Amino acid sequence: MSSDTTRATDTTDSAAFWENHYAGVDPQWGTRPNAVLAEAVTALAPEPGGRGDRALDLGCGHGGDALWLASLGWDVTAVDVSATALERVGAGADAAGLADRVHPSRHDLARTFPDGAFDLVTASYFHTPVEIPREQVLRRAAEAVAPGGLLVLVEHASLAPWSWRDGHEDVTFPSPDEVLASLRLGDGWRTERCHAPERTATGPGGETATVTDNVIAVRRAHQD
Numbered sequence: 363m364s365s366d367t368t369r370a371t372d373t374t375d376s377a378a379f380w381e382n383h384y385a386g387v388d389p390q391w392g393t394r395p396n397a398v399l400a401e402a403v404t405a406l407a408p409e410p411g412g413r414g415d416r417a418l419d420l421g422c423g424h425g426g427d428a429l430w431l432a433s434l435g436w437d438v439t440a441v442d443v444s445a446t447a448l449e450r451v452g453a454g455a456d457a458a459g460l461a462d463r464v465h466p467s468r469h470d471l472a473r474t475f476p477d478g479a480f481d482l483v484t485a486s487y488f489h490t491p492v493e494i495p496r497e498q499v500l501r502r503a504a505e506a507v508a509p510g511g512l513l514v515l516v517e518h519a520s521l522a523p524w525s526w527r528d529g530h531e532d533v534t535f536p537s538p539d540e541v542l543a544s545l546r547l548g549d550g551w552r553t554e555r556c557h558a559p560e561r562t563a564t565g566p567g568g569e570t571a572t573v574t575d576n577v578i579a580v581r582r583a584h585q586d
């Protein structure tokens with residue numbers, strides 16, 4: 363495992379919030395891939411195109427998506443602001459024999475972003491109650507997609523009853539079209555998915571509820 367979990371050295375509001383969050387979360391929570399992300403990637407990028415193809419997972423949490431992508435053969439940079447989450451991703455990679463393909467990398471994405479171009483960029487439920495320039499981060503995510511590569515965003519489009527509301531009961535979500543428009547992609551991109559499917563979500567106590575996600579998948583054209 364190559365790791366630069368100490369790279370974002372400043373303690374930011376995001377780091378403080380999410381460290382506190384992960385300190386109280388079962389380390390097994392979020393270690394399996396998100397079904398909606400897995401469905402989109404399986405359909406649109408079923409396998410890495412070649413040895414060493416690079417994937418970037420933004421706000422990876424405990425690494426369910428990152429570890430799953432690595433198991434498919436992707437070389438995955440797993441980014442989060444929480445050092446605790448990234449330590450758990452590294453431990454999960456070691457345990458699964460995937461340490462050579464999983465690279466935990468600490469960034470407060472409001473401040474810094476991983477270098478390089480990636481064949482697949484994913485962000486599953488990259489939501490935070492901390493004020494950050496989220497649309498700007500997602501536009502930067504699109505910039506990081508290599509020619510021919512894919513960006514897949516999976517976002518909440520409704521709240522489960524057990525989700526944090528940060529004091530707001532009247533939370534509203536953008537439509538998938540609004541999320542797509544906010545990326546300001548211009549020419550040279552093909553929209554593969556832009557919809558809001560429903561799914562059954564399971565909460566921390568095993569309770570279930572029907573929720574809606576926004577799923578946006580866009581592919582960058584190959585260069586001439």
Ligand SMILES: C[S@@+](CC[C@H](N)C(=O)[O-])C[C@H]1O[C@@H](n2cnc3c(N)ncnc32)[C@H](O)[C@@H]1O
Pocket residue numbers: 376380392396420421422423424426441442443444447469470471472485486487488489490494
């Ligand atoms: C709702 S969780 C989703 C985690 C994971 N993708 C999943 O689906 O289980 C949001 C994640 O984004 C991370 N995050 C929030 N703000 C961030 C920031 N400014 N920079 C980097 N990561 C951040 C959090 O630490 C957390 O792991």
